[in-house]
Amino acid sequence: MLTLLQVTKAFGGLTALDDISLAVAPGERVALLGHNGAGKSTLMKIVLGLIAADRGRIAVGGHAPGSRAARAITAYLPENVAFHPALTGLETVRHYLRLRGEDARKAGDLLDRVGLGAAAGRRIGTYSKGMRQRVGLAQALIGHPRLLVLDEPTSGLDPVSRRDFYALLAELAAEGAAILLSSHALTEVEARTDRIVILSGGRLMANDTLANLRRQAALPIRLQVSARPGAADEVAERLKGGRRNGVVVDLSCAPDEKLDRLGAITALGPMVEDVEILPPSLEDLYTHYSRRPS
Numbered sequence: 001m002l003t004l005l006q007v008t009k010a011f012g013g014l015t016a017l018d019d020i021s022l023a024v025a026p027g028e029r030v031a032l033l034g035h036n037g038a039g040k041s042t043l044m045k046i047v048l049g050l051i052a053a054d055r056g057r058i059a060v061g062g063h064a065p066g067s068r069a070a071r072a073i074t075a076y077l078p079e080n081v082a083f084h085p086a087l088t089g090l091e092t093v094r095h096y097l098r099l100r101g102e103d104a105r106k107a108g109d110l111l112d113r114v115g116l117g118a119a120a121g122r123r124i125g126t127y128s129k130g131m132r133q134r135v136g137l138a139q140a141l142i143g144h145p146r147l148l149v150l151d152e153p154t155s156g157l158d159p160v161s162r163r164d165f166y167a168l169l170a171e172l173a174a175e176g177a178a179i180l181l182s183s184h185a186l187t188e189v190e191a192r193t194d195r196i197v198i199l200s201g202g203r204l205m206a207n208d209t210l211a212n213l214r215r216q217a218a219l220p221i222r223l224q225v226s227a228r229p230g231a232a233d234e235v236a237e238r239l240k241g242g243r244r245n246g247v248v249v250d251l252s253c254a255p256d257e258k259l260d261r262l263g264a265i266t267a268l269g270p271m272v273e274d275v276e277i278l279p280p281s282l283e284d285l286y287t288h289y290s291r292r293p294s
């Protein structure tokens with residue numbers, strides 16, 4: 001549904017996107033992650049045809065970005081949606097339906113779909129940020145888009161609103177929509193997207209499933225060994241390299257050394273009370289992939 005091939009964009013002397021290639025298939029949810037200024041919004045603007053790439057090829061459902069055919073199948077939710085505060089949710093969505101040349105009577109159904117049915121008749125000025133974001137999503141869903149481009153759609157939403165938001169995205173993906181959304185938090189998109197793309201300084205640092213990214217990064221695993229009272233010094237010494245902290249001995253090892261290390265720990269028999277295996281955190285993984293290119 002969306003393909004970018006060797007896309008490059010510079011602003012003056014600053015390369016905002018450097019040779020980016022990626023694709024989003026129908027039914028796929030792809031998270032675009034990156035630090036401030038990594039190039040996420042620039043990439044989205046190019047996909048929408050709002051700005052042109054300097055080099056590279058982009059196709060939206062086979063069409064040029066920004067073309068009538070591409071716009072007809074694309075929906076966009078900007079990071080900060082702004083609607084007229086004096087209009088109700090219903091009036092607002094009706095307005096966008098008319099702009100799209102669609103039947104304004106569909107507004108009620110769209111608002112129901114994003115969980116705003118009960119508040120549809122209230123002025124948007126009285127809505128919370130999460131409710132305004134839902135109006136934005138209702139607007140984005142007009143015309144059954146096949147590609148959704150969502151710029152930090154959950155920033156400022158509480159955990160329950162986020163969960164509802166991702167549940168709706170899952171439904172849309174199940175119906176075949178391709179979804180590209182940007183976020184700052186790997187923890188948030190972890191279980192809710194199918195693939196992770198990490199940009200840093202305009203370069204593509206990662207583009208894979210979380211499981212594969214974990215495997216490829218091969219970050220060290222921590223083992224926390226709890227020693228029996230009085231045995232911590234000996235456990236630390238026998239497990240070489242362990243750092244003692246009270247009765248707990250901390251070890252770190254590469255993923256492929258884990259079983260050997262566990263074998264050495266169990267060989268200590270009654271000196272050991274328990275062992276905790278701590279895989280690298282999502283923050284560790286994100287830091288690993290988002291190290292800025294020098």
Ligand SMILES: Nc1ncnc2c1ncn2[C@@H]1O[C@H](COP(=O)(O)OP(=O)(O)OP(=O)(O)O)[C@@H](O)[C@H]1O
Nearest residue numbers: 011014015016034035036037038039040041042043
């Ligand atoms: N119109 C512009 N003119 C000059 N520089 C720009 C322009 N638009 C973006 N940039 C620069 O391009 C780089 C990428 O910006 P972009 O907005 O794509 O980052 P981002 O990943 O969306 O960041 P954030 O997470 O802060 O929204 C930044 O260094 C930014 O200052």
